[in-house]
Amino acid sequence: MRRIGSALLAVSMLVGCGPGTQAETPPESAPAAEQQQQAPILTTTNVDVAIECSGILEFANTASYSLLDRYLPSNVVTNLVNRRATTPFTSLADLSTVPLVGPARLKQLEGGARTLDFIDADCVGIVDGIAISRDDQTAIVALVNSIDDSELHDVLPNAWNGAVNLLNARPFTTAQQIADTAGIGDVSFRNIRNSATLSRPLEALFTAINAVPSNGSYGATTLRHFDWWNIASANHYYRDDKTCFGLEPTSIPYGASIRPNLADAAEVRAEVQRAFNYVNGNAHVSPTVRDAGLANLNALTQGRSFKGCIITYENDPWSRNTVHIYVDTTNGFSVMTETWWAE
Structure with missing residues (x-):
């Protein structure tokens, strides 16, 4: 785990220091109360630096010229120090706007941050342009x-x-x-x-919905990760109605009708809410899980467009299943609901 107290104390010593005006190394130790371990935190927003890797930015923002010069060419250090005097760096993308800073220089900054204990094993490091945590x-x-x-x-x-x-x-x-x-x-x-x-709160909600006990006559399944093609192309014995939208011609299941309009965020949210209500979710799912999951769904669907299929099938005259599949047309974020009843 990262020694948070030590890293923060190092930052406090580095802030405001210019070339050659600071202690050259962080303190050897910090009070025990300041060395509390921090559990890994999964990155849940579309940022390019995980929380456990934020020490890379701290190092770039606060290390003295002479410290940075140990890990970077002097002309790069000059550019970094001049830029941070105006505004601090907030992301790897922000750092990359500095002249002469590219992937190799970012890895050198990561190396300095790791050597001086701004980051440790909880930060895997910079991989393909983003700094990821162990989690x-x-x-x-x-x-x-x-x-x-x-x-x-x-x-x-x-x-x-x-x-x-x-x-x-x-x-x-x-x-x-x-x-x-x-x-x-x-x-x-x-x-x-x-x-x-990014969708862990929604996945927790889906898990809770799926855990609602069935009384044998109706139920619901909600999924975040699934094989939509196999689900959409499956054939059923008694009834098999399919309406699809936004699919490539070669991906349209046999016999499906085509809807001209894509699904929007409102449609996706309404269907998830319908599945939740179908199993009386308020009686079985905690408000915390419900609210966090729906908020996560709102954030991930806002302004997005979705391809997919709506399928109603029956394997006999005494039951019916209804499946809604939605897949973001740009980033592949997908959700599926299936509700069913049986006599």
């Missing part, structure tokens, strides 16, 4: 090792070959192995990170 890495690896073909290609709409290469090379053990896969670049890797980490 992020675990989520990224788990997703890539388990995700279905159809979803992975939706998450990587502009990296078809990269998706194929990931599917062929898995299982992976590190995020760097994923980033090093041919066809995976900064945008693709960030899409994967976002798919792995």
Whole structure:
């Protein structure tokens, strides 16, 4: 774990110091109360620096000229110090606007931050343009090792070959192995990170909905990760009505009718709320999980457009299932609801 107290004390010593005007190393130790361990926190917003890696920015913002000069060329240090005198750095993208700062210089900054204990093993480091935590890495690896073909290609709409290469090379053990896969670049890797980490409150809500006990006559299933193609293309014996929208012609299930308009955020939110209400969610799901999940859904769907299918099927005359599938047309964020009843 990162020694938070030590790092913060180091920052306090570095703030405001110019070239050659500060202690050259952080203190050897800090009071025990300041060395509280901090549990890893999954990155849940679309930022390029995980909380556990924020020491990279602290180092860039506060280290003296002479300290920075140990890890970077002097002309780069001059540019960094001149820029931060105006406004502090808030992201890796912000740092990259400084002349002569590119991926190699960012890795050098990461190295300095790690050496001086601004970051430690809780920060894996900068991978394909984003600084990820150990918890992020675990989520990224788990997703890539388990995700279905159809979803992975939706998450990587502009990296078809990269998706194929990931599917062929898995299982992976590190995020760097994923980033090093041919066809995976900064945008693709960030899409994967976002798919792995940004929807955890919604996933917790879906888990709670799925855990609502069924009385045998009706129920609901809600999913965040699923193989939409196999679900949409499945055939059913007694009734099989499908309406799809936004799909490529080659992806339209046989016999489906085509709806001209895509789904919007309001439609997706209304369907999730319907599934929640269908199983009397307020009686079974805690308000905290419900509110956090719905807020997460609102944030992830705001202003977005979705392709998908609405399917009603019956395997006999005494039951009915209704499936709603929605997939973001740009980043592959997807949700599915299935409600059913039986006599």
